[in-house]
Ligand SMILES: Cc1cc2nc3c(=O)[nH]c(=O)nc-3n(C[C@H](O)[C@H](O)[C@H](O)COP(=O)(O)O)c2cc1C
């Protein structure tokens with residue numbers, strides 16, 4: 102989501118006024134925009150009196166930050182140990198093939214981002230896939246296929262509506 | 263890098279219950295507890311529904327709502343509480359009827375009406391919802407009889423299945439904050455002596471004696487000191503820290519309060535992974551409640567001791583679990599480790615003396631203070647006291663969280679509590695300690711689980727992650743998985759770890775792809791020893807362990823891959839081929855239609871074949887064939 106510069110500054114300023122660090126400020130921006138726009142890095146540097154290079158270092162070090170806009174829908178495949186031994190690589194592979202992107206990337210139409218995560222705390226039901234916060238357990242490649250079909254259908258319907 | 267979900271900026275925590283009193287002095291707390299327990303008849307009926315992540319995925323929230331509706335419809339006043347994870351996630355959603363501790367497993371919302379009619383109204387037990395012992399087929403009604411719980415020793419996790427984690431009153435009624443009251447009546451030195459005498463060792467990995475660490479920090483000059491709770495839980499197959507914070511956040515706070523009092527810190531931080539939204543929410547709620555009642559803030563319980571705690575979200579980097587990187591991250595910098603000394607106890611957060619402990623270590627402290635060091639030290643071995651919590655996952659029947667005394671054998675943990683290996687498969691190894699740990703093969707199943715014995719075998723207690731591998735697990739691929747994880751998570755600050763893990767990973771990938779060469783094993787051994795010796799932080803120093811320990815016990819599997827181009831477990835794609843057995847194929851064309859690579863040929867009613875040059879070895883044909891005609895070689 103694109104935010105006006107004034108709103109971005111407000112988000113960053115709010116953290117700076119509290120006891121937040123530049124990391125907290127970037128987290129706030131990431132949560133709102135689903136990525137870190139260029140302007141946010143510059144504003145954060147000014148507000149926290151840090152060189153842009155330092156802000157960039159933080160923004161690229163932590164996995165939670167993304168410098169590219171993410172898709173409307175987020176698909177996360179758990180690659181934690183428990184899910185791995187129960188076959189999550191195959192689930193990931195199937196989703197990657199169907200979406201035509203590698204893990205971490207966003208489809209060209211900005212509909213889907215495919216991500217991998219580590220242990221989501223539901224190992225008893227592994228492999229786990231989370232689609233926009235909704236968990237599916239005991240995933241297999243065929244079930245991933247069904248999930249992908251359902252999501253693309255929903256996305257298409259949402260576009261028509 | 264592995265990506266993490268978007269940051270969950272949680273809504274403001276629920277305000278504390280308006281009827282909870284303000285606690286100005288020690289006596290107020292005792293009075294409140296007395297009032298709570300008097301109103302709450304012991305053995306009063308109640309129902310708890312597990313609200314841990316696993317059970318939520320199975321739909322426990324709807325189960326809870328359905329039960330509440332049924333009870334409301336009959337005017338039954340017993341509380342229905344959503345609790346933290348009960349540990350037995352495999353059988354969720356779990357519903358437990360108190361005081362008998364009658365346990366129903368795999369409960370669906372549709373079952374609520376029958377539970378209300380039969381069990382609540384009629385006192386009848388519903389057989390079909392009981393836990394069934396796989397071997398004997400016996401149905402076991404009570405939680406305490408189920409082997410998964412019977413052989414455990416749940417101290418830190420004891421209240422996880424009974425408390426409403428969002429209720430301070432629940433915790434106080436169960437004896438919560440009594441240990442704090444006890445500690446505040448002692449001198450800081452006496453509190454530390456007690457923790458030392460208990461023999462508690464850090465549960466975050468290294469196993470350093472907790473009391474000794476506190477003492478070091480207390481002796482440092484200066485009046486600004488910090489305590490930190492390390493809730494970064496980076497091991498990619500462990501979730502016990504999360505469950506403690508979700509299920510009993512006040513116990514973690516109480517431990518931190520006691521530690522801060524002993525050390526002389528007035529400020530504390532909980533550094534918690536932002537992938538754990540529920541744990542963040544519960545911890546923030548607990549902090550707000552404790553502040554509102556006077557258990558956090560100034561002059562706590564009239565003792566003159568001040569303490570405040572804030573939550574800091576980790577932004578998804580495994581290395582931030584390392585203590586110096588974690589502190590850099592709290593300070594708002596890139597989370598790179600720095601050389602020690604100086605240790606955090608000397609110069610930690612913002613250069614001030616800092617004591618950092620793991621969630622499980624903090625959560626054990628109130629138990630030690632409340633029940634005495636001797637009580638805690640009864641459990642365990644001469645050098646490892648108390649209990650350990652494992653998250654037991656992988657190829658095991660009872661996936662879940664297990665708390666056992668140190669010194670228990672691996673065999674008991676895996677077979678008596680874990681219920682053994684599913685599908686009648688053979689046990690191959692247990693990987694303990696996550697990406698820094700090592701594996702223990704079948705011949706060492708009778709080893710005692712304690713810090714020293716595991717280290718001697720090339721594994722570590724570490725984080726407490728325990729992954730079971732069976733005959734279908736390829737140990738080379740397993741080692742490759744962990745190496746990939748640590749390579750991706752290496753912060754890149756020092757060369758041995760940054761370059762060395764890449765070289766090891768590339769070699770392992772080559773072996774798994776079928777291009778291994780004689781000499782690869784020696785190269786891995788040499789590189790592994792070098793990385794361990796020369797890396798800056800614990801990540802690099804332990805990264806080769808999974809490879810070295812699989813080489814130690816499963817050398818033959820490496821040789822099969824390298825010399826014979828064979829993957830004995832039939833996992834590594836470069837070394838397997840899929841084929842259709844002609845005598846079983848019915849020519850139904852299901853595999854042909856499903857093959858994403860178009861590698862299958864054959865007309866209807868004719869025997870099909872797979873073209874190995876086109877096949878991507880995705881295994882889909884095998885999973886869709888109804889006649890078991892597809893085999894792997
Ligand atoms: C790469 C790396 C990751 C670590 N991750 C964690 C972690 O997730 N949780 C934790 O408590 N300790 C972790 N540690 C250990 C901490 O550095 C530190 O030893 C621990 O928090 C001390 O607490 P304890 O004495 O209670 O064990 C990690 C260490 C390293 C080297």
Ligand code: SF4
Nearest residue numbers: 754755756759799802
């Ligand atoms: S050992 Fe690895 S993770 Fe640790 S400081 Fe060096 S490069 Fe970073």
Ligand code: FES
Nearest residue numbers: 179181184220221
């Ligand atoms: S490893 Fe996937 S949920 Fe734990």
Ligand code: FES
Nearest residue numbers: 312314317347351
């Ligand atoms: S989540 Fe319910 S038992 Fe673990």
